[in-house]
Structure formats: C-alpha cells, structure tokens
Amino acid sequence: MAYRLGIDTGGTYTDAVLVDEKQQVVASFKSLTTREDLSIGIDRAIAGLDSQMLLDIELCSLSTTLTTNSVVEGRGAKVAVLLAGYNARQLDKSGLRTIVSEAATVMINGGHDADGQQSQPLDEMTARQSIMRLKDSVSAFAISSMFATRNNAHELKLRSLVEELTGKPVACGHELASSLGAPQRALTAVLNARMIPYIAQLLNCVQKILATRQIVAPLMIVKGDGSLINTATALVQPVTTVLSGPAASVVGACALSGVKNALVVDMGGTTTDIAIVTNGQPQLSSNGAKVGDWQPMVEAVKVFCTGLGGDSEVRISPAKGLEIGPRRVIPLCLLAQQYPDIITKLKAQLASYPNARNNKFVLRLGTDELLVKQLGEEAVYAWQQLENGPLELEWASEQSRNLGRGLAKLQRAGLAIYSGFTPTDAAQVLGKSDHLHSEAAILAAKIWSRQMSSLYGLPAFKKDDATQPSQQVYDLVIGKISATLIEASLNQLGVLAQAQASKLTALLSELIINPQQQGLFSIAFASDYPIVAVGAPASSYYPTVATQLNQQLILPRHGEVANAVGAVMGSVVQRAHITISQPSFGLFRLYHQQQPQSFDTFAAALSCAQALVGESALKLAKAAGAVSVEIVLSRTDNQIAHEFDPKLFIDCQVTATATGRADCLNLQLQNDLQQEA
Numbered sequence: 001m002a003y004r005l006g007i008d009t010g011g012t013y014t015d016a017v018l019v020d021e022k023q024q025v026v027a028s029f030k031s032l033t034t035r036e037d038l039s040i041g042i043d044r045a046i047a048g049l050d051s052q053m054l055l056d057i058e059l060c061s062l063s064t065t066l067t068t069n070s071v072v073e074g075r076g077a078k079v080a081v082l083l084a085g086y087n088a089r090q091l092d093k094s095g096l097r098t099i100v101s102e103a104a105t106v107m108i109n110g111g112h113d114a115d116g117q118q119s120q121p122l123d124e125m126t127a128r129q130s131i132m133r134l135k136d137s138v139s140a141f142a143i144s145s146m147f148a149t150r151n152n153a154h155e156l157k158l159r160s161l162v163e164e165l166t167g168k169p170v171a172c173g174h175e176l177a178s179s180l181g182a183p184q185r186a187l188t189a190v191l192n193a194r195m196i197p198y199i200a201q202l203l204n205c206v207q208k209i210l211a212t213r214q215i216v217a218p219l220m221i222v223k224g225d226g227s228l229i230n231t232a233t234a235l236v237q238p239v240t241t242v243l244s245g246p247a248a249s250v251v252g253a254c255a256l257s258g259v260k261n262a263l264v265v266d267m268g269g270t271t272t273d274i275a276i277v278t279n280g281q282p283q284l285s286s287n288g289a290k291v292g293d294w295q296p297m298v299e300a301v302k303v304f305c306t307g308l309g310g311d312s313e314v315r316i317s318p319a320k321g322l323e324i325g326p327r328r329v330i331p332l333c334l335l336a337q338q339y340p341d342i343i344t345k346l347k348a349q350l351a352s353y354p355n356a357r358n359n360k361f362v363l364r365l366g367t368d369e370l371l372v373k374q375l376g377e378e379a380v381y382a383w384q385q386l387e388n389g390p391l392e393l394e395w396a397s398e399q400s401r402n403l404g405r406g407l408a409k410l411q412r413a414g415l416a417i418y419s420g421f422t423p424t425d426a427a428q429v430l431g432k433s434d435h436l437h438s439e440a441a442i443l444a445a446k447i448w449s450r451q452m453s454s455l456y457g458l459p460a461f462k463k464d465d466a467t468q469p470s471q472q473v474y475d476l477v478i479g480k481i482s483a484t485l486i487e488a489s490l491n492q493l494g495v496l497a498q499a500q501a502s503k504l505t506a507l508l509s510e511l512i513i514n515p516q517q518q519g520l521f522s523i524a525f526a527s528d529y530p531i532v533a534v535g536a537p538a539s540s541y542y543p544t545v546a547t548q549l550n551q552q553l554i555l556p557r558h559g560e561v562a563n564a565v566g567a568v569m570g571s572v573v574q575r576a577h578i579t580i581s582q583p584s585f586g587l588f589r590l591y592h593q594q595q596p597q598s599f600d601t602f603a604a605a606l607s608c609a610q611a612l613v614g615e616s617a618l619k620l621a622k623a624a625g626a627v628s629v630e631i632v633l634s635r636t637d638n639q640i641a642h643e644f645d646p647k648l649f650i651d652c653q654v655t656a657t658a659t660g661r662a663d664c665l666n667l668q669l670q671n672d673l674q675q676e677a
Helices: 038-047 066-072 088-094 124-134 153-165 182-212 231-236 244-257 332-338 342-351 369-374 377-385 393-399 401-412 423-429 438-456 467-493 498-513 538-549 559-567 602-623 664-676
Strands: 003-009 013-019 025-032 057-064 079-084 105-108 140-145 170-172 219-222 228-230 262-267 272-278 304-306 312-317 321-328 361-364 416-420 531-534 572-584 587-591 597-599 626-640 648-662
Touching: 003 038, 003 559, 013 038, 013 559, 025 038, 025 332, 025 559, 038 182, 057 182, 057 244, 057 559, 079 124, 079 153, 079 182, 088 105, 088 182, 105 124, 124 153, 140 153, 140 182, 153 170, 170 182, 182 219, 182 231, 219 231, 219 244, 228 231, 228 572, 244 262, 244 272, 244 531, 244 559, 262 467, 262 538, 272 467, 304 467, 312 438, 321 467, 332 342, 332 416, 332 423, 332 438, 342 438, 361 393, 361 401, 369 377, 377 401, 393 401, 401 416, 423 438, 423 467, 423 538, 438 467, 467 498, 467 538, 531 538, 531 559, 538 559, 572 602, 587 602, 597 602, 602 626, 602 648
Parallel strands: 003 057, 057 219, 079 105, 079 140, 140 170, 262 531
Antiparallel strands: 003 013, 013 025, 219 228, 262 272, 272 304, 312 321, 361 416, 572 587, 572 648, 587 597, 626 648
C-alpha cells in the first residue's frame, strides 16, 4: 500500500501524519519546532512514524504557518524594492515604509498607463546604480511597476538587471497579482521577497531529511487556497503560501469531521485562524487575504487570522489593561521542557524582589547570519552568547550593557525570542493540559502575579497562589476567542468596515454570552454551524467557548494534526487572468504580457482572451506539478448604467482555473534534477 506523508511546520509544533489510499490517517506524531534549525524538529516528527510505512511513500506534502507568522509578527528577510513610476502618495498608501528602510526603497522613472502604453521610459541607469548599491545588504529584491498588469515590460527589465548584477531572488508584482491597485501590489511583492529565504530554508531542510531517510517521493507545499504546488513554484512565489497552514487546517478539519457546514477554528501557538465552510467549500478571498495588519494580493481561503494563540504574550496595555497577543513568546513550561536548568533560575526570581525582566529568557529564533552582521557588533556578540541555549535577560543585563542591547536588537529583528507567561502556562497550571513542565508553569504564574500587582497596580493575588492568576488569564482568552468568532462572522459578510465590526462585536458578545441582558431581543449565534476546533490548544479552551456561545462543538480525532492531514488532501490548482477593457466606444483592448491587443468587437476579444488564459493556466498547472488537468473558464463583468445604454460595458476579467492531481512520477524527476543541480 502506498502512503502520503503530510508535514506541518508551525511556530510551536511540527506534525507528521501518514494517510493511506482510502484517505484515512494511519499514523501521526508531534514534535517541537526547532526554529534555530528546522530540520531537527521535522526529522523528529517523521521519526515518530512507522518506519516500515515510510518505505512506501508516494507523495510528501508540506504545510506551514511560518510565512503567516512572519507577516503577523512583522518579521522577514531584509529586502530592497524597486518602484517604477510610483509617487510619494502611493508609497505612503502601500505601508512599505514600515517594513522597508528608506535607503532600500528606490523610486525610479518608468511605468505604463491604464491602456498599457509606456508613460515614461524606464530609468535603467538609476536602477542599475541602486541595485549595485544595495546588493550586498539585502537578501532579495521586490519589483513593482505602474500598471504592470496591463504591460509587464518594465518589471521584466528590472528583474533581468537584478539577476544579471546580483543573482539574488526577485519578486515581481505582476506575477503575484492580476488586479489593479499598485500600492497593494507593491506590498505583495515585498512580502513575497521577505519570505523567500524562509521558504527556501524550510524546503531545503525537508529535502535533506527525505534524502537521508531514503524517502524518494516528490515534495509539494500547500498554497493559501488549500491547493498544492511543487517546490520550484513555491520558491518563486512563497507569498502564495502565506496562509498555507490555515488553508491546510480547513481542508484537514473538514476531512476529519465530515461536516459540510462549520465554523472551522485552528488555534496554534501564534494565531487563531477562523474560516466559514458552507456545503463543504470554504470561501476564497476576492481582494486578498487579511493577515494581521496586512492584506497581500493572494488568492486564499477567506480566513480571519488574529494574533491570539497558546503562546501569545500576556501583557499590560495602558489603554485596555490586561491584554493577550499579538506577539508570541516562549511559554515557560515549554522552555523548561527543553532546558530544565531554568527551573533554578525561576525559583531565584520568585525569591527576589519583582522586576519587569522576570520570566524573561532569550532564545535564538532565526538563522539569518547576514542580518546578524548588519545589526552591529553588539548583536553579533549577543548571537554568539546564545549559541548554547537561552540566556536569562536579568543576568545578561547585569553582565554587560552591550549584551543586553545586543539581545534587544536580535529580538526586534526576529532573530531571537523572549519567554514569558502565556495561556499555555495558565492551562498547564489549571490542569487543562498536562504534556509540558508543570512546575515551570506554576513558578511562572506566581512570578507573573507578583509583577502585575507590584509593578503595574493590578489587584493583588493571594501570595504564592498560581491558580487565581492563571484562571484570570484563561478567562480572558475565552472572552477573546468568543469575541473573535463573532467578529470573524461579521467580517465574512463583507458589509461592515473594520471599526464598525469591532464595535458591533463588543455589543453582540455581551448579548450572546449573557442572554439575560437580551431583553426584547432573541439572539443566537450560527445555530446551524457547529464549531470544529483543531490545533494543539483547542481542547483546553473550546469546550468552554462552545458553552458560552451555546454552540455544538466538534473536536475531531487527529484534530491536533489537522494541518498535516490537510497537506495531503489537496489537488494542484492554478489560475490565470486576462482583462478586457473598452477605452472608447467600439474599441476593446486585451491586456496580456507586454503587448496589449485591440479588437473591433467584444466577441473577438473574448475568444482570444479565453484561448490565451486557458493556455496560461494549463502551463502554470503543469509547471506546478499537475497531470490530468481540467480547465474551467469564468468571467466577471464590470458594467454601469448609462442614459443611452443601461448595461454599458467597462471591462471584464476572464479567468481560467486549471485543476489536476499531483504527478508523482514527473515531480520526482524534477526534484532529482534540482538536487543534482
């Protein structure tokens, strides 16, 4: 019997599953994710599976929340962005200034107009000089040109310059998004470039492990829409995997639960991801998936993703008081599981006077040596000190001011992570879970409660009581989860602005959770949609959440590894788009690659577009590793009412969706060629 191996690399755990030909889970194993070297955690997860079954693997597929987490937490490789034809207003609108330095943001003359005609010649001299100036200080380049979806010539020229002068990875906006909206397209290209080193490192780790274990099956990865692509496509377009983990969890949750209508909730270490499934199909986002504070132009399962997870930091907000997330920290009960010697240090902290650095240890997180060097001597020194394991922040600050500053630089750059008291610790104290270091969780709770009362003025807890503060954190998480479910459902409607949805969420949460306050109203929440909760922390929180919301709860068997299950359930799906516009009455313009084409009739333009877009989608699907490809054509028209024509045609988008199954034989050949190269 042939098996499919599914692997999910999350922020906290790495999961591996084996699925048989009947799509039944026959084995699974969880291992801690080792962020400083991903291969360790992945290898341990695979090692936990049946060794005999591993001899008969026909396909290996991977899902990951690493790209999602990097967007939510604002992390990523250092990149430069080349913007052709942009102005300062568009740059501000894009939000790029918050993730790309001013020195690495280059605006040059160039770009096209809405009709695909060149607005001004591309300033190749400035582009060349800027690329040479930046090539040794960045890991990748992003490129976006005005109206590149109508004519991509300038983006292609800039890409060839980057490849000629640097050989570094390049992300072009027109290859990632087909819609108009230059600022958002530029952001998408930058996020893509920032993720290339992450995905490259992950895929390299998995390929080496498969080779070492003599698993000769091809390797694929889940996209944000739940479909599969091969590694070559993922390395060029990693931003398409930005919701890989959440999409895989939706697919896996539906497969494991067997329900057709559901609120699928995946709670991980860093985020909670919510999707609404109707008639067995999750809705796809039309304007790009919302991930944290960002909305890249990628087609993905419509997921409401918020920075609330088992490892979310419990902190004090000046405006709201006690808050949870969105920053992830390492739970003390998890850290002690890996490094038991911190117990002695926690006991010493509890015995001393409380300070803001209690409960904080620093641990390596990333492996970007180029970025470490760019942060300066203090960061390099701190990086070296972290080589053998976590450092106590209080001790480090007392040892050397330079060491303390260096650790802070590493943490801000996403290369190191702090520990802290988290919902995972609280659940461990309360007995909601028991698989981590309980003594560390209890010590952390006592230390945290003293910090809150002594340093921040919260009501004092009983001395040496770990239960009461843990219960307060647990109750706060339950409230936030319930409110997040309601807000996600409001956002799914797409009729409310974010500010309106947030205000209405607060009101509805109060009425639903406290029915006695409904008065003349009768309010029920999603009565026909049970909550299907998956993810490692789900069983600790969702029974209470379901009771509060008066909802049916399904905790499916193998739900703790739903992402890895979903990783092997998908097909290869690729989409191509072509736009047809009517710039003047009786003239129809088709935009494809570098040469817009003109037609006298819409029928002629549509026939040409359908042929071209079908050919493009088929080519993309085969390149992504599909066989037995089927093409489905669709179109979306944009019309307006006019005094002479009640249905005046403005433009339309023709879409070809190519769907096929993974070609295990040819994929293996491609993987062999890549490894040989």
